[in-house]
Amino acid sequence: MSKHPDHLLISQVSIDFPTAKGPFRALDKVNLRIEKGEFVSIIGHSGCGKSTVLNIVAGLYKATEGGVILDGREVDEPGPERAVVFQNHSLLPWLTAYENVELAVKQVFKKTKSKAEMREWIEHNLRLVHMDHAMDKRPDEISGGMKQRVGIARALAMEPQVLLLDEPFGALDALTRAHLQDSMMEIQAKLGNTVIMITHDVDEAVLLSDRIVMMSNGPAATVGEILHVNLPRPRNRVAMAESAEYIRCRKAVLSFLYERHGRKEAA
Amino acid sequence: MNPTQLFQTLGAPFLGILLFLAIWQVGAPKIVTSLGAIPGPVQVFEQFIGLIDEHKAARQKEVEFYQRQEERNTKAKADDPNAEIEVRPYTGKASFFDQILTSLITVMTGFVLAGLIAIPLGIVAGLSQTVYAALNPLIQLFKPVSPLAWLPIVTMIVSAVYVTDNPMFEKSFITSALTVLLCCLWPTIINTTVGVANISKDLQNVSKVLRLSWWTHVRKIVLPSAIPMIFTGLRLSLGIAWMVLIAAEMLAQNPGLGKFVWDEFQNGSSNSLGRIMVAVIVIGLIGFALDRGMLLLQRHVSWDKSLALR
Numbered sequence: 230m231s232k233h234p235d236h237l238l239i240s241q242v243s244i245d246f247p248t249a250k251g252p253f254r255a256l257d258k259v260n261l262r263i264e265k266g267e268f269v270s271i272i273g274h275s276g277c278g279k280s281t282v283l284n285i286v287a288g289l290y291k292a293t294e295g296g297v298i299l300d301g302r303e304v305d306e307p308g309p310e311r312a313v314v315f316q317n318h319s320l321l322p323w324l325t326a327y328e329n330v331e332l333a334v335k336q337v338f339k340k341t342k343s344k345a346e347m348r349e350w351i352e353h354n355l356r357l358v359h360m361d362h363a364m365d366k367r368p369d370e371i372s373g374g375m376k377q378r379v380g381i382a383r384a385l386a387m388e389p390q391v392l393l394l395d396e397p398f399g400a401l402d403a404l405t406r407a408h409l410q411d412s413m414m415e416i417q418a419k420l421g422n423t424v425i426m427i428t429h430d431v432d433e434a435v436l437l438s439d440r441i442v443m444m445s446n447g448p449a450a451t452v453g454e455i456l457h458v459n460l461p462r463p464r465n466r467v468a469m470a471e472s473a474e475y476i477r478c479r480k481a482v483l484s485f486l487y488e489r490h491g492r493k494e495a496a
Numbered sequence: 497m498n499p500t501q502l503f504q505t506l507g508a509p510f511l512g513i514l515l516f517l518a519i520w521q522v523g524a525p526k527i528v529t530s531l532g533a534i535p536g537p538v539q540v541f542e543q544f545i546g547l548i549d550e551h552k553a554a555r556q557k558e559v560e561f562y563q564r565q566e567e568r569n570t571k572a573k574a575d576d577p578n579a580e581i582e583v584r585p586y587t588g589k590a591s592f593f594d595q596i597l598t599s600l601i602t603v604m605t606g607f608v609l610a611g612l613i614a615i616p617l618g619i620v621a622g623l624s625q626t627v628y629a630a631l632n633p634l635i636q637l638f639k640p641v642s643p644l645a646w647l648p649i650v651t652m653i654v655s656a657v658y659v660t661d662n663p664m665f666e667k668s669f670i671t672s673a674l675t676v677l678l679c680c681l682w683p684t685i686i687n688t689t690v691g692v693a694n695i696s697k698d699l700q701n702v703s704k705v706l707r708l709s710w711w712t713h714v715r716k717i718v719l720p721s722a723i724p725m726i727f728t729g730l731r732l733s734l735g736i737a738w739m740v741l742i743a744a745e746m747l748a749q750n751p752g753l754g755k756f757v758w759d760e761f762q763n764g765s766s767n768s769l770g771r772i773m774v775a776v777i778v779i780g781l782i783g784f785a786l787d788r789g790m791l792l793l794q795r796h797v798s799w800d801k802s803l804a805l806r
């Protein structure tokens with residue numbers, strides 16, 4: 230089944246943050262292979278280093294040891310082929326939804342698309358996240374869920390090889406979150422992007438992912454276990470809730486998070 | 497608006513001013529100086545009217561001067577078509593309102609020039625630790641220096657460097673404007689630097705992921721984020737500049753409101769105190785208007801129109 234087993238390779242990644250008390254090892258030898266088109270969730274307790282992994286893949290942090298390879302090329306700086314949706318939307322507050330997406334599209338397609346094509350592409354992506362009705366609104370005029378949708382549209386509009394989502398729905402209420410999760414599944418089915426999503430929500434991880442990467446607690450956090458979610462797509466959250474596989478996966482993640490913490494505590 | 501709000505927005509300020517005027521009117525005559533008793537608000541207002549009349553008279557004189565000159569020249573030309581025609585500018589004493597205009601032009605010139613230097617410098621210093629490290633000691637050293645201390649140096653330098661037969665600007669104008677520029681520089685640089693250095697980490701990350709060029713980064717992310725701090729710096733600067741300019745004009749006898757005050761003080765006529773008070777009030781009103789103007793400008797360029805600006 231793995232046609233491109235080494236689409237994205239996170240290899241022996243460790244990182245030390247400088248602190249007043251000397252270097253703090255946040256991640257220790259993180260290894261992960263991700264296939265093209267795969268949806269991978271990273272789950273773990275708060276502060277274990279999930280965002281740090283994502284930031285290293287994005288190129289915003291530099292690994293102290295090891296590295297990230299995307300399609301045979303080492304990642305050494307940020308770039309639009311690894312689009313990030315940040316936890317708190319990070320839209321430019323002085324630009325409308327349209328203009329926020331436009332900034333990204335102009336940057337990525339300035340040489341390959343005409344003005345009219347760009348406009349069509351921006352509107353297409355906003356339609357994809359169901360935000361075409363509020364294109365001319367500024368971030369402070371729309372709800373949190375809508376902001377996150379625009380953030381996703383901005384990321385998708387870059388046509389990234391990998392989409393990086395850092396707790397994208399974490400700050401939203403349950404209903405809005407469910408809507409956005411459904412949108413995300415729909416979009417991924419349509420576009421087939423490779424996605425890495427950080428979450429602390431077990432149901433979200435099981436519903437959306439092909440694989441769930443469970444991280445051990447820090448310091449020196451690393452990949453604890455990896456769980457394959459063998460649920461057919463398209464997935465329906467209501468039907469799913471009763472499926473034996475869903476229950477198995479949910480239980481496996483919960484037991485990792487709350488019974489084992491992934492790594493044997495120093496006894 | 498309910499009655500309480502109405503009182504707070506209109507009634508209270510009105511009462512405050514009324515009370516001030518009353519204390520002034522009653523208290524002033526009790527202090528007798530070598531130039532007579534301190535004038536009350538009514539006398540000061542009379543002086544203000546007097547200054548307007550003087551201004552009108554001066555304008556009239558100017559018009560007449562040019563008329564006479566014109567007539568003379570036409571006549572000379574009629575008598576002898578090859579006659580040398582002389583056109584001399586009017587050189588009457590500057591009126592109160594001429595001095596106001598001079599001060600306004602001077603302060604705006606120095607202020608705008610300072611902004612053109614300080615904002616780009618502040619942006620670069622906010623973006624680059626190295627530039628900041630290089631600039632910071634200089635800023636910290638010069639910031640606490642009263643611009644008036646610069647005045648002698650500026651005067652000497654302008655005298656030495658600005659030597660032309662046909663000067664476009666008066667030396668005194670350049671000296672005053674440079675002094676204003678010097679005092680506007682520091683608050684604007686410092687506030688711009690702080691504004692730029694504190695741009696949200698998330699927005700900086702967005703810029704990095706998009707690989708925005710330096711220039712696009714500055715235009716799309718840095719400037720809009722830093723606008724409030726830049727304006728804080730500009731408003732501080734303009735406020736200081738206006739105060740400093742008046743003092744500099746008094747000290748250096750450069751044309752402007754400061755010179756007007758100084759001249760009246762030296763004159764020592766019975767009208768002088770009243771006229772100085774008119775000047776003081778006008779200086780205050782202009783300072784206030786300048787600040788309001790900056791606020792309006794900020795509201796105009798700022799993306800957040802709902803911002804409560806004060």
Ligand SMILES: Nc1ncnc2c1ncn2[C@@H]1O[C@H](COP(=O)(O)OP(=O)(O)O)[C@@H](O)[C@H]1O
Nearest residue numbers: 246247255274275276277278279280281282447
């Ligand atoms: N830039 C940084 N400098 C120093 N320490 C950091 C930095 N970023 C993260 N850390 C530390 O690394 C650990 C992991 O952080 P993070 O990746 O944000 O956790 P998570 O996203 O899983 O909640 C935390 O202990 C955090 O304090």
Ligand SMILES: [Mg+2]
Nearest residue numbers: 279280281395
């Ligand atoms: Mg995080």
